[in-house]
Amino acid sequence: MRSFKLVLILILALSFNSSSEADLKQDNIINIAAVNPWIAVIASFIGGNNVNVTSVYDFNFKLNKNLDLNNYNYKVIAVDSEDAKRISVKQGVEVWYLFKDLSLNIEAAVLDPSMTPFVAQKVMTALATWDAGNYNYYQRRLAEFQTRLSSSVLVGKQLLNGSKIYINLEDESAMNLYNLFIAAGCEILSGDLNSSQAVVVTANYNKPAKRKVKNLSKNIFEFKRPEVLNAENSYNIDYPAYLHDLYIALWNIINNNKAN
Numbered sequence: 001m002r003s004f005k006l007v008l009i010l011i012l013a014l015s016f017n018s019s020s021e022a023d024l025k026q027d028n029i030i031n032i033a034a035v036n037p038w039i040a041v042i043a044s045f046i047g048g049n050n051v052n053v054t055s056v057y058d059f060n061f062k063l064n065k066n067l068d069l070n071n072y073n074y075k076v077i078a079v080d081s082e083d084a085k086r087i088s089v090k091q092g093v094e095v096w097y098l099f100k101d102l103s104l105n106i107e108a109a110v111l112d113p114s115m116t117p118f119v120a121q122k123v124m125t126a127l128a129t130w131d132a133g134n135y136n137y138y139q140r141r142l143a144e145f146q147t148r149l150s151s152s153v154l155v156g157k158q159l160l161n162g163s164k165i166y167i168n169l170e171d172e173s174a175m176n177l178y179n180l181f182i183a184a185g186c187e188i189l190s191g192d193l194n195s196s197q198a199v200v201v202t203a204n205y206n207k208p209a210k211r212k213v214k215n216l217s218k219n220i221f222e223f224k225r226p227e228v229l230n231a232e233n234s235y236n237i238d239y240p241a242y243l244h245d246l247y248i249a250l251w252n253i254i255n256n257n258k259a260n
Helices: 002-022 037-050 106-110 116-130 132-160 178-183 207-216 239-259
Strands: 030-034 051-055 074-078 095-097 164-167 187-189 199-202 220-222
Touching: 030 037, 037 051, 037 106, 037 116, 037 132, 037 239, 074 116, 095 116, 106 116, 116 132, 132 178, 132 239, 178 187, 178 239, 199 239, 220 239
Parallel strands: 030 051, 030 074, 074 095, 164 187, 164 199, 199 220
Antiparallel strands: none
16 A cells, blocks of 8 residues: 555656646746855756756855856846845846845755745746746746655654754854754754763864864764755755755664664
């Protein structure tokens, strides 16, 4: 019975993708430059085959020197006015602000499953405004994104509900994961850590931070941002699958800890 359900889900997923592609009007590809790489990932998913997406900054906060924002072939997506201050474009280059005058920690927002669909909706609005003829296609891609995101979080809950993890409050990047693991039912510990209690979550890769974390526990989960193919500078990353893999990676560490 279980295998039958899996086959049925697969068939429905394939038919969903087919209908999505069928609605796509094959016009000119839209070249998009997102100021933030997380927005580039979401824009690439929502835009599907109809967009070519790159980012002004990569996940290591390095500037994409191969990108000319003054090229009128690009449309620019900025998170907000603060995000846009980091770039300089000529008059006439289209810049879309997802939020008006809102200073937002976009990594924390994207990694918060309660906020991610809201951000994705904003991205979809930008794409549909620039390419109104493919509005239905973008709506379908958004629906697929939201459905698969919910499925990934559900897997996280099944694996991690009640698991104890420790996040170093001094590690800002790790704190951006707080709501991601709360959504999966994890118990976030603070204060003094008993190494037998929890897996330590870290995202700060400098040597002093690593030494400090290793002193806390031998069970460490290192948060890894999506891998971008540098040769192609491709942000065509399956975001729901990426979250699924994060949950699985944490579960593996917790499971190994229990076994030992």
